[in-house]
Amino acid sequence: MKTSRRTFLTQVTTATAASIAIPNIVFGAKPNRDEITVGHGAYRYRVVPGWGVLDAGKNPVNDCHEMVQDAKGRIILLTNETKNNILIYDKSGKLLESWGNSYPGGHGLSLANEGGEQFLFICDPDRNQVVKTDLKGRELLKIDYPKETGKYSYPGQFKPTETAINPANGDIYIADGYGQNYITQYNSKGQYIRHWGGKGQANDQFDCCHGVLVDTRNKANPTLLITDRRHNALKRFTLDGKYLSTIALPGSYICRPVLHGDMIYGAVFRSTSDSYPESGYIQILDKNDKVVSTPGGSAPVYQNGMLQEQRKDRTFTTFIHPHDVLVDEDENVYVAQWASRKTYPVKLERIS
Numbered sequence: 001m002k003t004s005r006r007t008f009l010t011q012v013t014t015a016t017a018a019s020i021a022i023p024n025i026v027f028g029a030k031p032n033r034d035e036i037t038v039g040h041g042a043y044r045y046r047v048v049p050g051w052g053v054l055d056a057g058k059n060p061v062n063d064c065h066e067m068v069q070d071a072k073g074r075i076i077l078l079t080n081e082t083k084n085n086i087l088i089y090d091k092s093g094k095l096l097e098s099w100g101n102s103y104p105g106g107h108g109l110s111l112a113n114e115g116g117e118q119f120l121f122i123c124d125p126d127r128n129q130v131v132k133t134d135l136k137g138r139e140l141l142k143i144d145y146p147k148e149t150g151k152y153s154y155p156g157q158f159k160p161t162e163t164a165i166n167p168a169n170g171d172i173y174i175a176d177g178y179g180q181n182y183i184t185q186y187n188s189k190g191q192y193i194r195h196w197g198g199k200g201q202a203n204d205q206f207d208c209c210h211g212v213l214v215d216t217r218n219k220a221n222p223t224l225l226i227t228d229r230r231h232n233a234l235k236r237f238t239l240d241g242k243y244l245s246t247i248a249l250p251g252s253y254i255c256r257p258v259l260h261g262d263m264i265y266g267a268v269f270r271s272t273s274d275s276y277p278e279s280g281y282i283q284i285l286d287k288n289d290k291v292v293s294t295p296g297g298s299a300p301v302y303q304n305g306m307l308q309e310q311r312k313d314r315t316f317t318t319f320i321h322p323h324d325v326l327v328d329e330d331e332n333v334y335v336a337q338w339a340s341r342k343t344y345p346v347k348l349e350r351i352s
Contacts, residue, residue: 037351038316040300043284043293045333045348047318052077052093052334052344059084059098064336064345066109066256066324070118070135075326077336077345078109078122085122086137091328093347099137103127108175108256109324112165114188125159125178132190143174146184148192162256164212164224166239173224177210183226183241196241197226204243207231211256211266214239217287225257225264230274234266234289247289251309252297254283260327262287267322269338271297271311279312280322282335295333295348296322318346 036047062081069075074096075089085100100106105126112119112132119140122131132141145158152158161177170188181199186192197206207230215236216222223244224237234247234257253274254266264285271279281297291300294310296319301308312319320340327333333348 036316036318038313038318038348039284039295039352040293042352043295044350044352045295046351048093048347048349050093051347052089054087054095054344056342059087059095061087061342061344063338064323064340064343065107065338067326067334067336067345068109068111068120069326069328070111071113073329075328075334076109076111076120076135078103078106080104080106080126091332103131108160108162110163110165112170113167114170121163121165121172123160123162123174125161128155128158128160130160130163130172130174141190143172143186143190146174146182146192146195149182149184149195151180151182151195151198161209162211162227164214166214166222167216168222171239173212173214175209175212175226177206177208177227177229181206181209183209183212183224183237185241194241196237203235203246204237204241206235211254213257213259213264215257215259215264217259217262227254227256227266229253229255234264247285248307249283249291249310250307251311252281252283255323258325258327260331263327264289265325265327265333267324267335268297269321269323272309276312278320280319280337281310281312281316282319282322282325282333283310 039045061079067077077087082101084098085103085106088097103124105124108123110121120133130143145152145155159178160174162175164173172186174184182195182197184195206228210229211227213225215225226235232249236244251272252268253270254268258265266283269280284293286292296316298310321338322335323338324336331350335346
């Protein structure tokens with residue numbers, strides 16, 4: 001199966017060269033999703049029509065915030081719709097399971113491996129908590145506001161948006177993107193270790209540290225990638241919070257970095273301005289942290305080694321406000337969207 005797919009991708013790449021085939025779509029019109037392709041260079045995709053669309057009367061969504069894939073290949077979606085906070089799909093878009101009605105702000109979703117089992121970490125900025133659950137929804141650990149830091153006077157100041165789990169030791173990193181903009185590190189039992197960041201303009205500060213990732217591409221020296229959304233950047237830190245470098249993403253209000261192989265993927269909920277509605281896309285960065293494709297956005301252009309400002313491709317109307325991406329083993333991309341008319345996730349099938 002892998003051989004045939006590789007052959008197909010080679011044929012498609014040869015036939016299309018480096019071009020991108022996007023039909024003429026009138027903005028505001030309903031596109032024929034069977035015909036839509038999007039992306040640049042070697043990372044191009046076809047929109048799969050109707051993937052994951054359910055009966056909204058039985059399994060509604062509100063904001064589709066984040067997605068992960070478990071060891072069984074199931075795709076787990078977190079929404080802040082309390083009729084069913086968690087929807088679990090197979091790769092065809094069939095609903096397998098649903099649970100959860102106590103996460104009114106359900107926002108961040110991370111998957112951790114521990115002792116041969118998998119667990120979820122749910123960030124709920126409305127509950128001012130991070131909650132660890134099993135895959136059936138049983139709550140195992142709750143992390144409340146980090147009063148140990150001395151930076152918080154009451155729980156309502158803590159509005160966590162994302163977690164990352166260090167696979168080497170289980171340490172938990174929490175990004176307080178909608179609160180005080182600190183990164184707080186805990187051990188696997190939820191015991192405080194350290195914090196850093198805060199809101200500001202310095203290299204080691206943030207304006208909406210929305211996402212966090214343990215970047216394990218360098219096995220000998222893993223680091224943290226942390227979103228600085230309103231500064232249109234990802235920032236790299238050591239695992240103990242020392243600033244290393246910035247990846248500038250001009251024009252892109254990126255939500256969280258997602259690691260797949262040697263590549264980093266990220267959903268951009270808006271472009272050029274935080275207040276510019278319906279202007280999102282996704283970005284794909286290579287192993288050198290260079291943007292190589294922007295499905296739904298303008299082609300990446302570098303001048304003198306610097307990425308030029310990117311913006312929404314207005315001929316592509318499928319994306320409204322992308323909030324997260326998931327990449328499966330076939331390199332298809334699933335996109336969850338925020339404030340997007342309660343739409344279900346979008347599946348992009350890779351064609352090159």
